[in-house]
Amino acid sequence: MYRTHTCGELRAANIGQSVTLAGWVQTVRKFGSITFVDLRDRYGLTQLLFGEELNKELADNPLGREFVLQVKGEVSERTAKNPQLATGDIELKVVSFKILNKSATPPFTIQDDTDGGDDLRMKYRYLDLRRQAVKKNLELRYAVNRAARNYLHENNFMDLETPFLIKSTPEGARDFVVPSRMNPGQFYALPQSPQTFKQLLMVSGYDRYYQIVKCFRDEDLRADRQPEFTQIDCEMSFVEQEDILTMFEGMVRHIFKAVKNIDYTEKIQRMTWEEAMWQYGNDKPDIRFGMKILNLKSAFTIGGEKPANGGLINGAGFGVFDDAETVLAICAPGCSEYTRKQTDELTEWVKRPQIGMKGLVYIKYNTDGSLKSSVDKFYSEEKLKAIAEAAGARKGDLILLLAGKEERTRKATSELRLEMGKRLGFRKDNEFKLLWVLDFPLFEYAEEENRWVARHHPFTSPKPSDIEVMIRNNPVIEDADKYLEHPYNHIKANAYDMVLNGNEIGGGSIRIFQRELQEKMFAALGMSQEESLHKFGFLLGAFEYGAPPHGGIAFGFDRLCSILGGSESIRDFIAFPKNNSGRDVMLDAPSTIDDKQLTELSIQLNVKGENA
Template sequence: MFRSHTCGELRLQNVNSQVTLAGWVQTVRKFGSITFVDLRDRYGITQLLFGEELNAMLDENPLGREFVLQVTGIVSERSNKNKNIPTGDIEINVESFKILNKSAVPPFTIQDDTDGGDDLRMKYRFLDLRRNAVKKNLELRYAVNRATRDYLHQQGFMDIETPFLIKSTPEGARDFVVPSRMNPGQFYALPQSPQTFKQLLMVSGYDRYYQIVKCFRDEDLRADRQPEFTQIDCEMAFVEQEDILNMFEGLIKYIFKAVKNIDYTEAVERMTWEDAMWNYGNDKPDIRFDMKVANLKSAFNKAGSIVATGELINGAGFGVFDNAETVLAIAVPGASEYTRKQIDELTDWVKRPQVGMQGMVNIKCNADGTFKSSVDKFFSEDKLKAIAAFANAKPGDLILILAGPEERTRKAISDLRLELGERLGLRKKNEYRLLWVLDFPLFEYAEEDNRWVARHHPFTSPKPSHIEVMINNDPVIENAAEYLKHPYSNIKANAYDMVLNGNEIGGGSIRIFQRELQEKMFSALGMSKEEALHKFGFLLGAFEYGAPPHGGIAFGFDRLCAILGGSESIRDFIAFPKNNSGRDVMLDAPATIDDKQLQELQIQLDLEKKA
């Protein structure tokens, strides 16, 4: 062995022991006839003391940053102890040393406060991984992985691998495809998830399956997405929705305890999709803080759970409200003292292209009970007071109102709520709130194609009470302008998402397990019988051989690690991530392949595009 101990394990009880360490040179500090070196490995840092004799040898063969060094010496108590590191009470009086490998000057400093930008660190990712901050992220990732496996093993789950080279059945994002040399002109696809395989495993009798598995989606990368990512993929047979919710609440609580030493004992809140959309503006609400959305023009409230309030804003002659499809408000706690400059800055914020609003109305609820607004000439004090009461605003709050097309306005008010939660310090990184969102619509209407699409995926079962509605009604939409009146618009999915701090960390459903219902679902999505058989004949056939009731869930493993690590970016928790263009800048991939490979695959490229 090149070492007897790591650079992170020696303590005062090891004093006077002879040890051998090996690692990388972090820093070199010369003080006259002696030299101090910090030696680093994965486990920590140990200070080395080179005395007068060895110091002269260092003058002849100087050490540089990131040199790989082996030393043998005696553990001694330090006179100037360093309380910031676990090994700070000791140092090694070096008796002999060997340079195992020299290093070129690193392109950036390998320490927590590095001077390397993202692009440079991604190019030299093998060096970036030496930094303590990155190492801690990967250690957390491993801890989440280990806790997941421990819990699922205790619950009787079996880890079963499924193939990476499969058939292309695009239903969500684009597939990554792989040409087959042995089958010219034919292609494999990389799986977007193991969805159909885990259902087949339920048919096969493996009633508790899991995988921590790579998935692949060839989609345009939005913020903080990766073309390859990792899921905790799980499926259970002979279960109903409640069984799934209880089982996987248990998993996340187990991970909290094992990884963060947090006892999450409170019940996980549950919320319908409609309540989430109308109270928070999105289907993954951050419930660490309140600031709920008030719908001031509830005639457009599909949830039907808020009393009519049109009289609050109607008849004032304010065209922005009168002509808007929807008008939504939030009450910002304690913000009535915002200056004109601060409010103008928020107005500019909602006008950004990413948010897309034309402007913003504000109402200050003063501490003395009076009101001051940007629409005073249209709304009386009594009207402003009524709006404040409906928005649940208190003296000292600031009401912000957005008006416009329903979908855009709802997203904008959601974004504004989250932005203000961030600015006001209400989204605390060390506070964790779990939430189940339930009762999603089974279908969404694709206006451009005049057809239904699956909100989750085509294997999601309707709620038991809605199965007959789906089977007994024709999915064809006769009048596209009135799609909301079609029975399919009211069918709820037997589906559930788990949300943590405003992030969807997991989603799943009870699956369809009868051939007739699955064929009806494919038909509703516009697939012909021939197309359904071509794409999913293997699954339909399996359902004829005693398929059990089953359901499951998949957690975004990278996202969960990032949240537990207090980061906004999943890339920080992946050893070798891609950049925002889907490129591996370290490997310079993707890359062209040579003509011989293309010929073997019988692939001909467009010469202009190739050039």
Template sequence: MYRTHTCGELRLKDVGSEVTLAGWVQTVRKFGSITFIDLRDRYGITQLLFGEDLNEQLEAAPLGREFVLQASGTVIERSNKNLQLPTGEVEIRISSFSVLNKSAIPPFTIQDDTDGGDDLRMRYRYLDLRRGAVKRNIELRYAVNRATREYLHQNGFMDIETPFLIKSTPEGARDFVVPSRMNPGEFYALPQSPQTFKQLLMVSGYDRYYQIVKCFRDEDLRADRQPEFTQIDCEMAFVEQDDILNMFEGLIKFIFKQVKGIDYTDAVERMTWEDVMFHYGIDKPDIRFGMKVANLKIPATVFDEKQAAVAASPIAGSTGFGVFDNAETVVAIAVPGAAEYTRKQLDELTDWVKRPQIGMQGLVNIKYNSDGSLKSSVDKFFTEAALQEIAKYVNAKPGDLILVLAGAEERTRKAIAELRLELGERLGLRKKDEFRLLWVLDFPLFEYAEEENRWVARHHPFTSPKPSQIETMIGNDPVIENAAEYLKHPYANIKANAYDMVLNGNEIGGGSIRIFQRELQEKMFAALGMTQEEAQHKFGFLLGAFEYGAPPHGGIAFGFDRLCAILGGSESIRDFIAFPKNNSGRDVMLDAPAGIDQKQLDELNIKLAL
């Protein structure tokens, strides 16, 4: 027997027990002829006391960091207790020990505050995984996995596996493809999601399905994106939108309770896509804090339902200030308590919005001083009375700083959203231990691809329009005759029966009620520019299935890695994946991807054109 207990198990109640531990040497501390060793395993750390009787043996064969050690002895009470450790009130007086394996000197320290950079730790990921900080992330991931399975099992869902080698049906991200040796010149694709399979399972009568499943997308990477990622993939039959929302906000609340000990009892707020874009500038807003966007000016062709409200804006007419008068959109936020910002701080914010990734020309600031007076960077163009009107319109209070951006609609709205989040971060309003959920509903079904002069699916081509708009879609030609007036086309106003769940400004899940009638699905494919032949070639199996009694159905997929990262207080999903890729899509530990030899290429009938 290698061990009787783990390194995180022993307590004062075990004093006097004879035990054997096994693990890795964390530290070695010598005090004359006495040696203390911290022994570590997955479960914790226990201090070992090597007395004078073992000194000669230790001198002959010194123990080093990360040696694999087995040690036996008696549990005793520590004289210098370490209450920071669960085992810190006891230690083991060692009577015998054995080195199970030696270790080379590690390339970085195996502790929470390591001296290893990202690249080095990824190259030696098997060592990085020994660190307590990484171990806690992996444990949290397992806890989320376990809670998910428990909730879905309790609610009648079946875990059903679907294939990884499928047909390439490019629509959205780029596929990873796999050559077939037995079918020369033909290729499988790795699934971007199990979308069509889960719909086929609904046709097959398995009315509650789920998987915690790997998905693959060949796209550029960033902190929250990997070429292979995991999602909680779910589908239900005989449901409407509210059934899905209620079921899966229940799932996230259950995970909060099981993993974080949080009772999320608040009702999950629901907002339409148009409302979140209008009030936050982005379709995944962080609602942990206020600072909503005030719309001083918007284009006539955007936010039709909001035009009357914006008409009351103090800059709705000509102001004599060309930056506002010539802009398509003018938006503002009132930053609480920031009227005290210095000139240097304001200049830094202006430089921040001018960065290429934000792309604005400048930033107007209006200080609403605590005495009620106003001072702005545009005093030359606006009287104090006019500034008072702007302050009232944006709901600013004395002590607030009003920041205004003006420019093209899409860029300006995105910029004000980024500025709001940046200031929320700087002001400490985005607390990592606070969680707020939001459902975003009623997305546009289509987006207009200007370069191609055609419609593309905002989500995916299996998303159903709102029931009241199905006839609009079936009864109209999707062809856009005048590209400049695409917003007047009937398809521009069709809403998707779709929903996203947002947590702390991150989209963690998205789904829809699906199309389940062949006629409507064919109409969707046609709207996306597919000929009947293309649709049959790519999705004939699904269209055929719809002719055999397909039930109404819908579902959702949660980004499992991202959910874990948010719960763990991290910006990067890589911290919660055992063996992640770097930002170039490489596994630097395995040195993959890598070339293959000529024999393999010949077997696959592949010639490289490099």
């Protein structure tokens, strides 16, 4: 037996017991004739005491960091207790030890305050995984996994596996493709999601399905993206939108309680996609704080009526506003005392390429009621006060304004709002706020291609009230400049996203389940009947055999874990992640394959014009 207890198990109640431990040496500290060693395993850390009688043996067999060690001894009370350590009341007086394996000097310190950079730790990920901070992340990931499974099991969902080698049907991100040796010149694709399979399971009568499943997308990466990622993928039959929302509100509440011991009892707010875009500038707003966006220029609102403040900034001779497509403002509470240096720094921040604005206008609503602005010479104090009041500002607040093209300005204002929320301490890692965003557009218009594309995916159903609009109208756009007037531009999807702290953690929809409507959807996306049959004939055929109404949702499992763990990167919660270039630097993958494999696969490479 290598061990009788783990390194995180022993307590004061074990004092006097003879035990055997095994683990990795974290530190060695010599004090004259005695030596202290911290021994670590997955479960924790125990201090070992090597007395004078073992010193000669230690001299002959010195211990180093990350040596694998087995020790036998007696549990005793520590003289200097460590309240920060679960085993801090005891230590093990070693009577014998055995070095099970030696270790080379690690390339970085295996502690929370490691001296290893990202690239180095990724290369030696198997060492990085020994660190307590990384272990806690993976423990949280497992806890989320277990909580989700328990909830879904209790609600009669079945965990059903679906294939990884499927047919390529690219409708968004690029597919990863896999050549078939037995079918030369033909390829499988790795699934971007199990979407069509879970719909087929609904047709098959398995009315509650789930998987915690790997998905694959060949897309550019960032902190919250990986080429392979994990979803909590779910589907239900004989349901409407409200059934889905209720079921998965319950799942998220259950995860919060099981993983974070948080009773999330408050009602989860709902807003339409239009409200989210209008008030927050994006479709996944962080509602932990206010600072909503005010449109000072536009002649329309969500309801189509002119705002009462529509003429506030027009005709003042300030071309930046007068000539702009839109002028948007946010009100930063308590920031009127910002210095010139601080406002200049904000101006430089919005000029960054990621934001893309040419400048920033500010209005200070001082605590004494006076107003100071970077555009004083164009607007009277009376006008500035009217703008400030329209923005909902109070004395002591700072109004920040951006102007330009509608789409870019709205996106930039949204980013500025989030940045100010972060600077002002409104975006706390230990505060969680859930939101449903509903009623997305079913289609987006792709100007370059002069066609409609699906905002979610081509299996999303229109709102019931819009189904006839879709079936009755031709999707062809005769005049590209008039796409806003086309009936398809106003069709709403029976779709929903769950948002947590400004991050989309789940998205889904009620699906199309009638062949006629699905064929109409494919046609709207520019697919010919031949193409739709080639790509999705199996699904269309299935709809001929009594397909039930159904819908579902998929949660970004990695992202949910990272938010609950207080991290901005999902890589911190994946055991073996890829870097920002999609490479596994530990395995050095992707890599070339030899000519024999290429020949077996009937593949001839052409890289940068060179045949290989």
